[in-house]
Amino acid sequence: CAYFDKGQSLKGKHFIVTSGGTREPIDPVRFISNASSGKQGTAIAQSLLDRGAKVSFIYGASDVPPPVGANAITIGSAQDMYDAVHQALPADGAIFCAAVADWRPAQAGAEKIKKTPGETAAPSIQMVLNPDILKSVAQLDAATRPQLVVGFAAETEKLVEHARAKRQRKGCDWLLANDVSPEMGTFGGDQNKIIFFRSDEPQEWDKMSKKGVAEKLADLIAKEFKGA
Ligand code: CTP
Ligand code: CA
Numbered sequence: 001c002a003y004f005d006k007g008q009s010l011k012g013k014h015f016i017v018t019s020g021g022t023r024e025p026i027d028p029v030r031f032i033s034n035a036s037s038g039k040q041g042t043a044i045a046q047s048l049l050d051r052g053a054k055v056s057f058i059y060g061a062s063d064v065p066p067p068v069g070a071n072a073i074t075i076g077s078a079q080d081m082y083d084a085v086h087q088a089l090p091a092d093g094a095i096f097c098a099a100v101a102d103w104r105p106a107q108a109g110a111e112k113i114k115k116t117p118g119e120t121a122a123p124s125i126q127m128v129l130n131p132d133i134l135k136s137v138a139q140l141d142a143a144t145r146p147q148l149v150v151g152f153a154a155e156t157e158k159l160v161e162h163a164r165a166k167r168q169r170k171g172c173d174w175l176l177a178n179d180v181s182p183e184m185g186t187f188g189g190d191q192n193k194i195i196f197f198r199s200d201e202p203q204e205w206d207k208m209s210k211k212g213v214a215e216k217l218a219d220l221i222a223k224e225f226k227g228a
Contacts, residue, residue, distance in 0.1 A: 006050065006051055006222075007050070007051065007052055008051070008052045009051045009052065009222035009225075009226065010048060010051040010052050010053035010218075010221065010222055010225060011051075011052035011053070012052075013052075013053045013054070013092040013093065013225060014053070014054045014055075014056070014090070014091045014092050014093075015045075015048050015053050015054070015055050015056070015091060015092065015093045015094065015095060016055075016056045016058065016085055016088045016089070016091045016093075016094040016095070016137075016146070017041055017044055017045040017048065017055055017056070017057050017058070017070075017094075017095045017097060018041065018058050018059065018081060018085065018094075018095070018096050018097055018098035018100075018133065019036075019038045019040075019041020019042055019044075019045065019057065019058070019059040019060075019062060019066075019097050019098050020036055020037075020038035020041065020059040020060035020061050020062035020098055020099070021033050021034045021035070021036035021038070021060050021061045021062075021098070021099045021100075021101070022034075022060045022061075022075070022076065022077055022078045022080075022081055022098065022099070022100050022101045022130075023060060023061055023076050023077060023101075024077055024078065024101045024103070024104035024105060024130075025076070025077065025104075025105065025108040026105050026108060026109065026113070026125060027108060027109035027110075027111065027112050027113045028109070028110070028111065028112055029112050030112075030113075031076075032101060032103075032104070032105065032125075033060075033061055033101065034099045034101065034187075035099075035187040035188055036060075036061070036062070036098070036099035036187060037062065037063040037064065037187065037188045037189075038059060038060075038061070038062025038063060038064055039063065039064055039188075039189075039190065039210050040097055040152075040192060040210045040213065040214070041057075041059065041062075041095075041097030041098060042057075042059075042062065042064050042065075042066065042067055043210045043211045043213070043214035044095055044097055044213075044214040044217060044218065045057045045066070045067045045070050046067040046214065047211075047214040047215050047217070047218035048095075048218055048221070049067055049069045049070060050218070051218055051222055054071070055067070055069075055070040055071065056070070056071045056073065056088040056091070057070035057071065057072045057073065058073045058075060058081055058084045058085055058088065058098075059072065059073070059074060059075070059098070060074075060075055060076065060081060060098060063188070071088075073088070077101075077104060077130075078100045078101050078104065078130035078131065078133070079104075079130065079131065081098060081100060081133055082130075082131045082133045082136065085133055085137065086136070086137075089137075089140075089144060089146075090144060090146070091146045092146055092147055092148070092225070093146050093147060093148040093149070093150070093221060093225075094137050094146045094148075094149050094150070095150045095217075096133065096134040096137075096149075096150065096151045096152060096172075097152055098133075099154065099187075100130065100132075100133060101130055102129065102130060103127035103128060103129055103130060104127065104128060104130055105125050105126065105127060105128075106126040106127060106128045107126070132170070134149070134151045134170050134172060135169075135170045135171065137149055138151070138170050138171040138172045138173075139170075139171050147225075148173050148174070148221065148224060148225075149171075149172045149173050149174075150172060150173065150174045150175070150176070150217070150221075151166070151167070151170055151172040151174070151175045151176075152175070152176050152177070152178065153166045153167075153175055153176070153177040153178070154178060154180040155177060155178070155179060155180065156179065156180055156181045157181075159177055159179055159195060160177070160195060160202050162177075163175055163177030163195060163197060163202070164197060164200055164202070167197050167200075168200075173198070174196070174197065174198045174220075175196075175197045176194045176195075176196055176197075176213070176217070177194065177195040177196075177197065177202075178192055178193060178194055178195075179193060190209055190210055191207055191208065191209055191210065192207070192208065192209075192210050192213045193205070193206075193207040193208075194213055
């Protein structure tokens with residue numbers, strides 16, 4: 001049929017969306033995190049909800065509240081996010097928008113780390129690698145892998161080159177690359193400039209609002225699930 005009902009185009013489909021930044025504890029009162037605002041992931045979840053999808057929204061530290069109508073699951077660390085994502089499966093699609101900390105302190109102190117009176121030396125923090133959540137889902141066997149796995153790539157240099165390699169390395173279907181250099185104002189801002197990959201060929205999107213990016217992506221997803 002010629003007309004396209006946006007409100008129902010993803011009805012019956014379940015999506016996992018990750019959003020915000022993870023917090024990796026150093027001790028009970030301190031953590032390592034990043035500048036993610038959660039605005040882009042929240043907008044994407046909203047656009048999927050607006051098309052009738054069911055959304056498991058798994059989010060860390062965020063400047064904006066989770067979208068109403070999502071099954072919102074708040075997490076702290078990357079490992080928590082990993083566990084929540086795998087618990088939320090099966091899903092038809094998964095969008096990985098979160099800024100996941102790549103490393104965490106090897107040993108989180110059970111008690112607040114104290115200064116030693118009279119000592120001027122500072123402690124050094126030993127770090128270990130976190131699990132790659134996107135990769136772990138993109139590389140699931142065909143029976144459990146969501147039909148569509150979408151990643152983001154945050155880069156500050158060689159955007160196209162790094163993003164193309166990242167899509168291949170992780171095994172996701174689509175990848176949205178953005179320049180997160182401070183002068184672009186992407187982290188925390190309301191605008192985003194995307195280079196979109198659904199193959200090795202980059203497609204440049206105009207700079208637009210994060211809401212605009214979410215709507216464009218959700219339309220592409222709806223089209224994909226319609227078999228168009
Ligand atoms: N991601 C993830 N789990 C991680 C790290 C990243 O799920 N432990 C996801 C992000 O949500 C994003 C994508 O992977 O969708 C790419 O994240 P990015 O930080 O750009 O890439 P990395 O693979 O971590 O590589 P690097 O930071 O070294 O560029
Ligand atoms: Ca990273």
